[in-house]
Amino acid sequence: MSSATGTAAAGSKPRIIKVDALARVEGEGALYVRVKDDIVKDIKFRIFEPPRFFEALLRGRRYTDAPDITARICGICPVAYLMGASQAMEEILGIEMTPQLQNLRRLLYCGEWIQSHVLHAAMLHAPDFLGLDDALQLAKSNPEIVKKALRLKKAGNSLMEIIGGRAVHPVNTRIGGFYRAPDRLDMMRLVDELKWGVEASIDIAKVFGTFDFPDFDYDYTCVSLRHPDEYAIERGNIVTNRGLNVPLSQFLDHFEEKHVAHSNALHGVDKDSGEPYLVGPIARYNNNYEQLSDLAKQTAQEVGLGPVVTNPFKSLLVRMVETVYAFEEAARLAQAYEPPSPSFVEAEPKAGRGYGCTEAPRGICFHTYALDKEGRITDAMIMPPTSQNQPQIERDLLGVVQKNLALDDEALKWRCEQTIRNYDPCISCATHFLKLTVERE
Numbered sequence: 001m002s003s004a005t006g007t008a009a010a011g012s013k014p015r016i017i018k019v020d021a022l023a024r025v026e027g028e029g030a031l032y033v034r035v036k037d038d039i040v041k042d043i044k045f046r047i048f049e050p051p052r053f054f055e056a057l058l059r060g061r062r063y064t065d066a067p068d069i070t071a072r073i074c075g076i077c078p079v080a081y082l083m084g085a086s087q088a089m090e091e092i093l094g095i096e097m098t099p100q101l102q103n104l105r106r107l108l109y110c111g112e113w114i115q116s117h118v119l120h121a122a123m124l125h126a127p128d129f130l131g132l133d134d135a136l137q138l139a140k141s142n143p144e145i146v147k148k149a150l151r152l153k154k155a156g157n158s159l160m161e162i163i164g165g166r167a168v169h170p171v172n173t174r175i176g177g178f179y180r181a182p183d184r185l186d187m188m189r190l191v192d193e194l195k196w197g198v199e200a201s202i203d204i205a206k207v208f209g210t211f212d213f214p215d216f217d218y219d220y221t222c223v224s225l226r227h228p229d230e231y232a233i234e235r236g237n238i239v240t241n242r243g244l245n246v247p248l249s250q251f252l253d254h255f256e257e258k259h260v261a262h263s264n265a266l267h268g269v270d271k272d273s274g275e276p277y278l279v280g281p282i283a284r285y286n287n288n289y290e291q292l293s294d295l296a297k298q299t300a301q302e303v304g305l306g307p308v309v310t311n312p313f314k315s316l317l318v319r320m321v322e323t324v325y326a327f328e329e330a331a332r333l334a335q336a337y338e339p340p341s342p343s344f345v346e347a348e349p350k351a352g353r354g355y356g357c358t359e360a361p362r363g364i365c366f367h368t369y370a371l372d373k374e375g376r377i378t379d380a381m382i383m384p385p386t387s388q389n390q391p392q393i394e395r396d397l398l399g400v401v402q403k404n405l406a407l408d409d410e411a412l413k414w415r416c417e418q419t420i421r422n423y424d425p426c427i428s429c430a431t432h433f434l435k436l437t438v439e440r441e
Contacts, residue, residue, distance in 0.1 A: 031416060033401055040402045045394040045420075058380040063089045063349060063371050064175060070367070070382060071169055074426055076119075078169050079112040079160070080360035083234055084367040084382075086175045087356030092371055093175070093347035100340035101177045102235075103333050104163060108170070109234045109358070110330040111159030114152065114197070115167070116361035117281075117319045117326070120424040122149035122204060125316050128418040129211040145207060148200050152323070155190070155197050159330060162186050177344030187337045194331035201327055202299050205320035209303030214415065216400055217310040220392070221270060222283035223255070225359050231291040231325060232284065234358045239287055240277070248355035251366055257383060268388030276391035279363030280423060281318040282309050296325040312396055312422040319361075319424075349375025360385050362424045386425045393423055 034042040054073055058066055066085040071078035083105060090097070097105070122145065123135040132138050139146040157167035162182050164170025172179050225236030226245070239245045244254060255277070257266035270277050285292075285300075289307045292300070300306075300321045309318055349371065356367040363385030370379040400419045404412055 031397060033397075035401075035405065038405055040398055040405075043394060043398045043401065045390065045397060055380040055382060058369075058377045061377050063092070063369070063375045063377060066369060066377060066380070067173065067175065068171075073382075073384065074360075075168055076116050076426060077112055077360040077362070077365075079109055079164070079173075080358050080365040081367075081382075082170065082173050083109065083358045084356035084365050085369070086173070087235070087358070088354035088367045088369045089175045089356075089371075090345075090347075091354035091356070092352040092369070093350060095176050095345045095347050097177065097345065098340060100338065101343075101345070104178065104181070104337070104340060106230075106234050107330060107333040107337070108160060108163040108173070110326045110333070111156045111163065113233065113326040113361055114156030114323060114330070115160070116156075116424075117323045118149050118152045118156065118201075120361070121208070121316055121319045121323070122146065122152075125421050125424070126208060126211075128414075128421060129208075129213070129316070142207075145204060148204060152197055152200055152204075152327075155193050155327075158190055158193070159334075162190065174344055176346060177340070177342075179343065181339035181341065181343040182337075184337055184339055187334050191331055191335050194327055194334060197327035198295070198324060198331065201320060201324045202295075205299050205303050205317065205324065208316055208320055211316070213311060213313045214400070214418070215311075216313065216396075216403060218312065218396065218399065219310065220278040220282065220286070221273075221275065222286045223277045223279050223364065223388075224284045224287045225357060225364060226288055227291075231288050231293075231329075232359055233326075233329075236357075238357070238364075241283075241286055248357050248366070251355070251357065252368070255383075255388070257387065265390055266383075266387050267391045268383060269391060276395050277388070278392050279385050279388050281315050281322055281361075282312065283363065284359060285309060285318045285321070292321070293325055293328050295328060296321050299324050312419070315422045315424075349373070353379075362386060362426060363389060384426070386423070389423050389425065393420060393425070396422070 030046045032044040032046065033040060054070060058069060066089060067082045070081040070085045073081055127134055127138050130138065135146060160167045160170055163172065165172035222241040224239060225232035226239040227236035237245055237247055238251050246254065254271050255268060256271050257268050260267050269275065286308050303317050305314065305317055305321065351371055351373040353368065353370045357364055365385055366383040368381050369377055372378050396419055397416060400415060401412065404415050407415065
């Protein structure tokens with residue numbers, strides 16, 4: 001529900017717009033905009049959801065607790081936290097993952113990408129481009145899209161259930177691998193559905209490619225993982241489109257989090273420039289386009305994308321291209337699957353510091369931990385993707401509002417919400433965009 005107070009006439013009271021609850025985004029937040037002489041003078045994207053202190057909660061706990069505890073940060077992308085924490089501990093303990101275990105991890109992560117990307121793109125973001133309030137309205141106007149999307153999401157959930165033990169907060173993962181290797185026959189039963197998912201994802205991408213995307217572009221500093229042998233999902237170095245390529249241990253030499261007065265969430269910035277940067281689908285795509293499959297590249301071309309994307313609203317299309325790729329990878333890995341034996345690599349605890357980072361659906365999720373000689377956590381730091389993206393979201397909002405000041409209150413509110421949803425933000429790992437205030441002088 002929204003309300004508008006005042007008018008835009010000269011000498012009138014400030015024009016105020018309030019969005020009391022934003023659907024299709026998780027978390028709590030607000031936007032304040034001050035406009036003078038048709039120029040945006042101030043903009044604050046506020047996050048007021050209370051902090052949850054997961055890092056403090058980890059101190060003093062056994063290293064084996066970190067993956068399961070951090071996974072509770074997010075119910076949509078728990079695998080990002082499970083794997084990032086596990087990687088960091090494995091580095092300290094000197095664990096080398098076998099190729100079979102690494103492939104099984106990648107297959108599990110494909111399941112998370114599929115279910116998260118499809119949920120966001122088809123159910124939460126696509127209605128914005130059709131002038132619809134939610135997926136229920138989309139189901140009335142285009143039921144086949146919604147049915148197909150639900151079946152795609154179910155395929156991703158099935159992968160997570162078979163490999164991880166359940167679709168939400170998997171319980172079969174552990175440091176060094178898995179408690180139990182899935183049965184090959186169970187995996188083979190998914191192959192046909194995964195192959196169907198490739199074609200179905202392409203069909204949905206083509207429909208979304210017909211949308212009318214708002215005219216807005218930005219020259220982003222794109223930060224993502226890169227791996228020499230594959231499109232980076234669950235491992236790699238930190239790279240940017242400005243030439244940086246460093247191991248995870250040097251991430252904090254180049255990027256940092258800062259407190260800001262108007263937000264309970266930390267803001268990630270580039271240390272060298274002090275400027276925002278972008279993580280997520282567009283950053284991954286721009287940095288690693290050449291490593292996509294031929295079919296994913298063909299899909300990108302058919303929906304109007306080139307090798308570089310600068311329009312944040314087209315993140316919708318990039319997500320669907322990545323969904324095509326994730327289904328291809330999942331089908332390939334499932335078909336070639338042989339249960340690893342043993343299902344995990346054991347190691348004794350030791351003191352040290354380790355780093356982990358994976359590509360959550362909405363961007364890199366960075367972890368670093370320190371252990372004492374008994375394997376207890378003495379220090380923990382996690383940088384989720386949305387905290388890294390928040391300054392860039394604010395920068396996008398400034399540009400979008402400035403470009404759309406001629407819109408009336410309701411249309412401007414809608415465009416701002418749509419801009420935030422470009423990022424699929426998660427401030428519980430993300431944000432609810434509760435209140436938009438526009439003050440015109």
